[in-house]
Amino acid sequence: MNDRVNAPVVLEVRHISLGFGGVQALTDISFDVREHEIRAIIGPNGAGKSSMLNCINGVYQPQQGQILLRGEDVGRFSPRVRLRRVAEMGVARTFQNLALFKGMSVLDNIMTGRHLHMHTGLVAQALRNPWWSRAAREENTQRQHVERIIDFLEIQSHRKTPVGRLPYGLQKRVDLGRALAMEPRVLLLDEPMAGMNVEEKQDMCRFILDVNDEFGTTIVLIEHDMGVVMDISDRVVVLDYGRKIGDGTPDEVRADDAVISAYLGTDH
Numbered sequence: 001m002n003d004r005v006n007a008p009v010v011l012e013v014r015h016i017s018l019g020f021g022g023v024q025a026l027t028d029i030s031f032d033v034r035e036h037e038i039r040a041i042i043g044p045n046g047a048g049k050s051s052m053l054n055c056i057n058g059v060y061q062p063q064q065g066q067i068l069l070r071g072e073d074v075g076r077f078s079p080r081v082r083l084r085r086v087a088e089m090g091v092a093r094t095f096q097n098l099a100l101f102k103g104m105s106v107l108d109n110i111m112t113g114r115h116l117h118m119h120t121g122l123v124a125q126a127l128r129n130p131w132w133s134r135a136a137r138e139e140n141t142q143r144q145h146v147e148r149i150i151d152f153l154e155i156q157s158h159r160k161t162p163v164g165r166l167p168y169g170l171q172k173r174v175d176l177g178r179a180l181a182m183e184p185r186v187l188l189l190d191e192p193m194a195g196m197n198v199e200e201k202q203d204m205c206r207f208i209l210d211v212n213d214e215f216g217t218t219i220v221l222i223e224h225d226m227g228v229v230m231d232i233s234d235r236v237v238v239l240d241y242g243r244k245i246g247d248g249t250p251d252e253v254r255a256d257d258a259v260i261s262a263y264l265g266t267d268h
């Protein structure tokens with residue numbers, strides 16, 4: 001973990017403020033994320049954690065502040081360009097509320113994460129038009145990639161199963177697979193273990209650590225389970241009512257009075 005302290009900054013959040021009408025979701029938030037680290041964002045319900053991820057991946061446009069990805073300010077692009085640019089720069093995310101196609105198979109759901117890497121459009125593939133052979137070859141290559149992710153996540157026996165029929169814990173794993181299919185360099189995980197039992201949480205922790213280790217992926221993790229956060233994070237940002245009230249290693253954050261009273265003292 002120590003080598004990560006000096007690793008280059010891949011993501012810098014600078015003085016971000018975001019409001020929705022009367023609701024101030026984020027106020028003057030700054031923090032950085034270093035290459036290869038696991039950076040947790042914690043805080044009570046409504047603290048602004050998901051909104052923060054939505055600013056990072058370009059879905060929300062903050063009223064103030066900057067998001068720098070490898071030094072590039074992504075806020076200067078129009079919303080559509082920004083979303084694409086952020087994805088092309090290797091940022092992928094999973095969702096607090098699953099965003100999978102329930103009627104589609106595990107394999108096809110994960111395949112949707114490959115669109116950025118496809119040269120032939122999905123429409124061309126669907127129509128089986130004159131580019132058919134090229135499209136078929138392309139689809140084959142993409143499928144092989146997806147099969148590797150399916151092996152990695154140990155869901156081979158479910159590859160043809162419609163996602164809606166899987167237990168919730170496995171659906172979360174498929175959502176991780178969809179994000180991994182984008183070959184992210186920075187992976188944003190919004191409560192990947194919410195609603196899971198102990199065993200499912202342990203599995204998810206192992207996959208997150210393996211992704212971080214084996215692919216060198218930088219991870220930004222929102223999680224309510226303090227045991228998990230303290231176990232696997234390098235550094236933790238603490239939000240409360242849209243403000244940053246703590247930032248440091250798990251030990252530093254655990255010992256911080258403001259954090260204890262605002263968050264750790266509650267029953268989360």
Ligand SMILES: Nc1ncnc2c1ncn2[C@@H]1O[C@H](COP(=O)(O)OP(=O)(O)OP(=O)(O)O)[C@@H](O)[C@H]1O
Pocket residue numbers: 020023024025043044045046047048049050051052096
């Ligand atoms: N699209 C939106 N429109 C209006 N208000 C919003 C929107 N998104 C978030 N908010 C508000 O911003 C605040 C922060 O919400 P956010 O979802 O970011 O919190 P959170 O920390 O992720 O909470 P939780 O732990 O419950 O997921 C809340 O008051 C929420 O109601």
Ligand SMILES: [Mg+2]
Pocket residue numbers: 049050051096
């Ligand atoms: Mg949230």
